[in-house]
Amino acid sequence: MLIYLAQRLLALAFVLLAVSMIVFTLMHSVPGGPFDTQQAKLPKAARENIERKYGLDKPVWQQYLNYMSHAVRFDFGIPYQQPQTTVAALIGKTWLVTLQVGIMTIIVAFGLGITAGMFAAYHQNSWVDNIVTFFSMLGVTVPNFVIAMWFILFFGVTRQWLPTGGWGKSGDCLCYDLLCSDWILPVLAYALAPMAIIARYTRASIVDVIREDYVRTARAKGLGESKVMRRHVLRNAQIPMVTALGTEIPNLITGSIFIETIFRINGLGKFFVTSTLNRDYPMIMATFLLVALLWGITFMLTDIAYTLIDPRVKLGAKKEA
Amino acid sequence: MPPSETAGSTPLLEVDDLRTYFHTRTGVAKAVDGVSFDLTAAETLGLVGESGCGKSVTALSIMRLVSDPPGKIEGGAIRINGRELLDLSDDEMCAVRGNDVAMIFQEPMTSLNPVITCGRQIAEAVELHQDVSRSEAHNRAVEMLRLVGIAAPEQRANEYPHQLSGGMRQRVMIAMGLSCNPQILIADEPTTALDVTVQAQIMELLQRLQEELGMAILLITHDLGVVAETTDRAAVMYAGGIVESAATEMLFANPRHPYTQGLIRSIPELDTDQTRLDIIPGTVPDLRRLPVGCRFQSRCPLVDEHCREAAPPLVETDEGHQTACWKANG
Numbered sequence: 243m244l245i246y247l248a249q250r251l252l253a254l255a256f257v258l259l260a261v262s263m264i265v266f267t268l269m270h271s272v273p274g275g276p277f278d279t280q281q282a283k284l285p286k287a288a289r290e291n292i293e294r295k296y297g298l299d300k301p302v303w304q305q306y307l308n309y310m311s312h313a314v315r316f317d318f319g320i321p322y323q324q325p326q327t328t329v330a331a332l333i334g335k336t337w338l339v340t341l342q343v344g345i346m347t348i349i350v351a352f353g354l355g356i357t358a359g360m361f362a363a364y365h366q367n368s369w370v371d372n373i374v375t376f377f378s379m380l381g382v383t384v385p386n387f388v389i390a391m392w393f394i395l396f397f398g399v400t401r402q403w404l405p406t407g408g409w410g411k412s413g414d415c416l417c418y419d420l421l422c423s424d425w426i427l428p429v430l431a432y433a434l435a436p437m438a439i440i441a442r443y444t445r446a447s448i449v450d451v452i453r454e455d456y457v458r459t460a461r462a463k464g465l466g467e468s469k470v471m472r473r474h475v476l477r478n479a480q481i482p483m484v485t486a487l488g489t490e491i492p493n494l495i496t497g498s499i500f501i502e503t504i505f506r507i508n509g510l511g512k513f514f515v516t517s518t519l520n521r522d523y524p525m526i527m528a529t530f531l532l533v534a535l536l537w538g539i540t541f542m543l544t545d546i547a548y549t550l551i552d553p554r555v556k557l558g559a560k561k562e563a
Numbered sequence: 564m565p566p567s568e569t570a571g572s573t574p575l576l577e578v579d580d581l582r583t584y585f586h587t588r589t590g591v592a593k594a595v596d597g598v599s600f601d602l603t604a605a606e607t608l609g610l611v612g613e614s615g616c617g618k619s620v621t622a623l624s625i626m627r628l629v630s631d632p633p634g635k636i637e638g639g640a641i642r643i644n645g646r647e648l649l650d651l652s653d654d655e656m657c658a659v660r661g662n663d664v665a666m667i668f669q670e671p672m673t674s675l676n677p678v679i680t681c682g683r684q685i686a687e688a689v690e691l692h693q694d695v696s697r698s699e700a701h702n703r704a705v706e707m708l709r710l711v712g713i714a715a716p717e718q719r720a721n722e723y724p725h726q727l728s729g730g731m732r733q734r735v736m737i738a739m740g741l742s743c744n745p746q747i748l749i750a751d752e753p754t755t756a757l758d759v760t761v762q763a764q765i766m767e768l769l770q771r772l773q774e775e776l777g778m779a780i781l782l783i784t785h786d787l788g789v790v791a792e793t794t795d796r797a798a799v800m801y802a803g804g805i806v807e808s809a810a811t812e813m814l815f816a817n818p819r820h821p822y823t824q825g826l827i828r829s830i831p832e833l834d835t836d837q838t839r840l841d842i843i844p845g846t847v848p849d850l851r852r853l854p855v856g857c858r859f860q861s862r863c864p865l866v867d868e869h870c871r872e873a874a875p876p877l878v879e880t881d882e883g884h885q886t887a888c889w890k891a892n893g
């Protein structure tokens with residue numbers, strides 16, 4: 243187990259290294275730089291000065307080595323947009339907000355999605371199933387920004403039941419107050435698509451397992467329907483679900499540009515857009531590394547979870563007994 | 564066990580005019596259409612017939628485990644010790660399954676839950692039907708594994724199905740089925756999916772366990788050799804109905820139905836292992852479009868007009884010997 247973990251972490255480090263190289267090269271090969279923007283016309287001397295200060299006058303490979311030598315010490319530099327703070331601090335602050343949105347969304351999407359999928363599977367081809375299927379199709383096909391617009395128009399403008407935007411009153415409070423209702427619309431709009439995917443996947447997994455011979459064996463033993471479901475069906479249905487649905491998590495906790503922009507939430511997704519537009523190299527690098535790290539960790543955790551719930555799979559080994 | 568001993572005793576299981584149909588898009592398949600038979604305590608009844616004739620559906624109907632939809636028990640009666648199973652509530656039926664009547668299946672490779680240890684799967688049944696603690700149930704599971712001839716049962720109890728061979732898995736299924744001392748064991752082709760050598764071992768095991776535990780066995784098979792060796796009585800099924808039933812010896816010595824006669828003639832002379840049932844010319848009729856009259860008419864060498872007009876009822880042709888054929892009477 244420990245050896246396996248060490249191997250996986252080492253592999254993850256290599257992935258991060260590769261990501262850093264690719265992103266760094268791409269970022270610098272895109273035309274335009276942070277200080278030659280049209281908005282702030284700097285005198286040539288001042289611009290050269292400032293570029294020298296940030297080391298932007300050096301060749302790209304030198305800049306990369308310089309960046310990495312700091313990055314390995316967890317020093318990710320200074321965001322050009324807000325030089326009074328550090329990249330780590332800025333990401334920390336904005337990601338915290340995104341994380342709050344993401345975790346709430348995960349709870350809603352997984353909670354409702356799995357429940358709906360289970361209901362649809364138990365009542366296969368009934369009206370419950372049809373309704374779930376209809377809403378899943380809607381959730382998958384309609385983009386979340388369209389849903390967000392509908393929500394804002396109906397609940398925020400026409401009915402005025404809920405606020406049209408903002409997050410936790412000030413927008414960056416550390417512990418979110420569930421009583422301020424501004425979370426409801428963004429989380430629902432954000433959750434709909436993953437919820438639909440989760441519901442469909444849950445339904446499919448359960449329907450597959452219900453047909454298995456061992457479920458008939460469980461019934462033949464005299465187990466009641468609810469015990470058959472809990473002990474035999476769900477336990478097996480969760481195996482394919484872990485791998486498929488685990489990947490929704492890094493997606494959701496790194497934020498949606500659309501949702502954060504539409505609902506005026508100062509989260510990572512929104513900052514990532516401004517960073518890209520402003521060629522804020524340190525912010526772009528750090529954001530990409532964070533996203534890559536989160537994906538890497540998720541894959542590792544789902545693999546481990548997989549081996550824990552399926553005795554036929556051995557850690558790290560491909561062969562099946 | 565000689566048939567004379569069991570002949571007079573009251574039936575433990577009575578199946579009376581059972582009808583189970585499948586409502587499919589292409590029509591109603593009458594998989595079980597008026598099946599009747601009795602099973603007395605401690606006897607072995609063989610239910611034999613070609614693939615698709617409705618043997619498994621008959622067994623699943625007794626367990627009330629036919630998948631609905633598309634399947635439905637349309638009528639008839641299934642009584643255990645006089646108690647009508649078709650009138651029981653779902654909860655009451657759960658108390659019968661595994662406790663009064665247990666079933667082992669055709670497919671040992673897929674009939675055990677892959678993520679639960681073998682011991683736990685047996686113990687689950689024990690906990691359900693008997694008032695025992697978890698550890699007592701586990702001990703009972705180990706004891707059952709030993710009884711069905713599994714070496715190192717303590718260790719095997721903690722292993723998962725994928726760590727066991729097909730024969731061992733079927734032993735685990737048998738252990739699970741017998742763990743609550745059911746009065747009836749339904750064994751649906753328990754050896755079909757296994758190697759020939761393992762088949763013989765499993766059949767021996769079932770016979771030994773029956774002597775030790777005294778349960779009645781409904782043995783479903785398409786192997787007449789197995790019927791001859793292990794059953795007290797046998798019922799021959801064709802296209803959803805029983806066409807002949809008698810004490811096994813009598814059936815083999817004096818088959819009255821043309822189908823049974825064909826089956827017995829098709830057994831190879833020497834005791835080779837493969838017994839082919841499809842040697843009779845013609846094919847089984849479509850269960851969705853059964854003809855009027857005798858269900859065997861399309862393959863019967865003796866068929867005449869009367870056979871095509873009215874279905875022959877299953878009637879006593881000799882003592883303890885019933886046949887459904889117009890030409891077998893008298």
Ligand SMILES: Nc1ncnc2c1ncn2[C@@H]1O[C@H](COP(=O)(O)OP(=O)(O)OP(=O)(O)O)[C@@H](O)[C@H]1O
Pocket residue numbers: 585587592594612613614615616617618619620621630633634669785850
């Ligand atoms: N789920 C189902 N849906 C529709 N029809 C079914 C279903 N299960 C069984 N049947 C019908 O019932 C008939 C009898 O099936 P059954 O499984 O009882 O056959 P069997 O005698 O056990 O054959 P085998 O020796 O192959 O196990 C089949 O021919 C089929 O037409």
Ligand code: SF4
Pocket residue numbers: 820821822857858859860863864865866867870875887888889890891
């Ligand atoms: S009733 Fe007629 S068709 Fe049917 S088995 Fe007897 S002889 Fe053949």
Ligand SMILES: [Mg+2]
Pocket residue numbers: 618619620669751752
């Ligand atoms: Mg069958």
